[in-house]
Amino acid sequence: MKKLFSGAILILSACFAQAQKNQNDTITTNYEPSVLFSALPYKYKGNEFHAANGEPGPKYWQNRADYKLNVILDTVSKTLSGTANITYTNNSPDALQYLWLQLDQNTYKKDARSNFVTGMQAAQHTSGYEIESVEVVTGNQHIKANYKITDTRMQVRLAQALGKGVINLIIKYHYTIPGNFGGRTDYVDTRNGKIYEIAQFFPRMCVYDDSRGWATAPFLGSGEFYCEYGDIDYSVTAPWDMIVAGPGDLLNPKEVLTAAQITRLAAARNSDKTVMIRSAAEINDPKSRPVNKGTLTWHYKMLNTRDVAFGASKAYIWDAARVNLPGGKKSMAMSVYPVESQGNDAWGRATEYLKKSMEYFSEKWFVYPWPTAINEAGIAGGMEYPGIVFDGINDKGKELYWVTAHEIGHNWFPMIVGSDERRFAWMDEGFNTFIDIYASDEFNNGEYAPKRDGEYAPGGGNPADEIIEHIIDPNSPSIMTQPDAIPEKYRHPLTYFKPAFGLVLLREQILGKDRFDYAFKNYIQKWAYKHPQPEDFFRAMENGAGEDLNWFWNAWFYNNYKLDIALIDAKYIDGKKGIKLTIANKEMMAMPFTVELKLNDGSKQRTYFPVETWLQNKVTNYTIPLTKEVESVTIDPDNALPDVNRKNNSKKL
Known part of the structure; x- marks a missing residue:
């Protein structure tokens, strides 16, 4: 009799389960678990260079580029001329057999490829x-290089292939600085003189x-930069009355600053409050400069960086404060x-x-x-380089705070974590x-x-x-x-x-x-000061957090899948001792x-459903035990999920 009873229970349970399955099968859904939870198609297995756990492998290598730059800013002809002495190390x-260099100023030429991307032709151009x-350069011998320029790239064809070791290039060049059409590099008039924002100013x-060998994607405007790390020693010669704001160590302060400014900078290094280095009243005072004629050369050095940029103007107010790390x-x-x-509500x-x-x-x-x-005010309006950001000259209050935090945040992504912005902009803009x-x-x-500044939640x-x-949006x-x-x-x-x-x-x-x-x-x-690829990030997060996230990368990054979790039914069972x-x-x-x-007494009860809920099922049934009656049921009560239809998320009982 006992066996018969147990068998009857099993049969009855199976019948209920089948009835529930039949009911669930009538619910319309586009979800396919086998598609979402299929193995993510990683292009590569982990290897000695990019390990399976998302970290650099034991044989990871990276080339290096060190620069010694000498440039002259001519404010009459609006040109920048210079010499770039590049020491390139092949690791x-x-x-x-050849080397490739970026010539990003060529994006301003009339026949540049960047003019054809959007169908909108630029109205102003330079000759790049x-x-x-x-x-x-080999020892004391200088050999004229065989080179070819294609749009924003230059190929140097070597007479003898460079194995592991070092090669030295010396490039002399000049270009016309783009005006207010420059976007990331420009000049603009202000009440007390022009402001120059100088970037992408050397090969x-x-x-x-x-991963790809040479990264030679042209500079088309939207995709940004991908650069090697190294030390950059740079000197900028500019008119005597200009302040040249550059990142790194200023190596010759006594030549370009007054004694008062040197003293004020020393005070700023020990102050959590902002110290004025050069006030508005001093801008047109010749005493705020160490000389009153000719030019001055500002000598900076920045270590282990992938780039430099600088601002220059005689119109600058300058202040500073200590940063505690x-x-x-x-x-x-x-x-x-x-x-x-100026003003406490602004800069x-x-x-x-x-x-x-x-x-x-x-x-x-x-x-x-x-x-x-350095936070520099100009019309680039939000652009980042290692140690310096170009922010909006008219920004105030929360807009200035948000753009400042965002642009200096880029010093972590991609200036420290050196991803390829030109191919994977989300690895710097999104992370930042x-x-x-x-x-x-x-x-x-x-x-x-x-x-809520249009970068995180537009509107x-x-x-x-x-x-x-x-x-x-399809x-x-x-x-x-x-x-x-x-x-x-x-x-x-x-x-x-x-x-x-x-x-x-996540x-x-x-x-x-x-x-x-x-x-x-x-x-x-x-990955600090290295070059991660997207798969390195995906693998690092999975391994570090101990979670298979293939389904998430698949839905959110590789595809544009929609989410719609719907509450189909909620009803009491077992004399209101549970809700199904x-x-x-x-x-x-x-x-x-x-x-x-x-609950009807005003209290709330929450239950968390892991993603495994959807591993096999398109529709799930779950019973929550009750001690009090329920007033309403709501899925995602905090509206934290990107659910495309919130109208089917709740039900009143």
């Missing part, structure tokens, strides 16, 4: 780089890496800006914004490595936008929080809701699309916002803060989610 196992000579070595280390934050930008707080951002990022992720950082979010929360007890709304319009490319192939309409959402919000989802919904932070910080430390939920995943993306029960 690769390959013999290099005018190369005067290229020499290969730079292309990266030769173990972990381990007792120090740096200095400085700002230069015209009188039009009067620029150094404070810079200092606090540097301190937060250093404490949270990786210690800032360089002796100074992500770390901005938490910096804004921390600054001055959230003075400018939450960050100022809920970030989960804001991204939906781009997810449901023409929207995926994050992994090459930057220059992304139409302007989608550039910001896909390069900045979606990858940043993806990391928020940190706050999928992995949790502790596991995410540990894995992400380890990724930064392992029927929940469907109706689109191709899956996510872990939270269900909140609002």
